[in-house]
Amino acid sequence: MAASPAQLRYLADAVNTASPAQRLVMLYDRTLLDIRRAGRAQESGDAFGAAQELRHAQQIIAELRTSLRLGDWPGAENLASLYGFLLRELIDLALHADAARLAKVEQIVTGLRESWSAAGAALIEATTERAETAAEGRARQAGQVAWVG
Numbered sequence: 001m002a003a004s005p006a007q008l009r010y011l012a013d014a015v016n017t018a019s020p021a022q023r024l025v026m027l028y029d030r031t032l033l034d035i036r037r038a039g040r041a042q043e044s045g046d047a048f049g050a051a052q053e054l055r056h057a058q059q060i061i062a063e064l065r066t067s068l069r070l071g072d073w074p075g076a077e078n079l080a081s082l083y084g085f086l087l088r089e090l091i092d093l094a095l096h097a098d099a100a101r102l103a104k105v106e107q108i109v110t111g112l113r114e115s116w117s118a119a120g121a122a123l124i125e126a127t128t129e130r131a132e133t134a135a136e137g138r139a140r141q142a143g144q145v146a147w148v149g
Helices: 005-017 020-043 047-067 076-095 099-148
Strands: none
Touching: 020 047, 020 099, 047 076, 076 099
16 A cells, blocks of 8 residues: 555654654664564465565665764674674575574564664753753853843
8 A cells, every 4th residue: 555645744754853863763663564574474475575575674774784884883893793694684584484583583673673762762861951951050040140230
């Protein structure tokens, strides 16, 4: 079923207003959807449909891998290796159905999704706290200026 223009506009707005961490979570959500659809297709004997879903998941993971800036943080190389592993598994699973391996891939992607979701929430909380502290400081300062004046 094709998305309506209103649905496409809503999706575009959601992506355009999301933080980088939220965008990552969206990509993991879509990857999980692809993996789950592939699993259902494999269960029903639809090898072609499963392969299509897994190819889309591969594209997302490949994009995540190539967009990593390896020198920016110490864990980037480990994450790149994990993406490489996931990509190899997804490619092989498109050729050879294996429900147990697909479940392990889903588990890894779920863990990544949860980690980035928690990191994004922590960042938003920290940013909000800093903004509130700064606003309180400005309000106190403005009150002192008004009192002196």
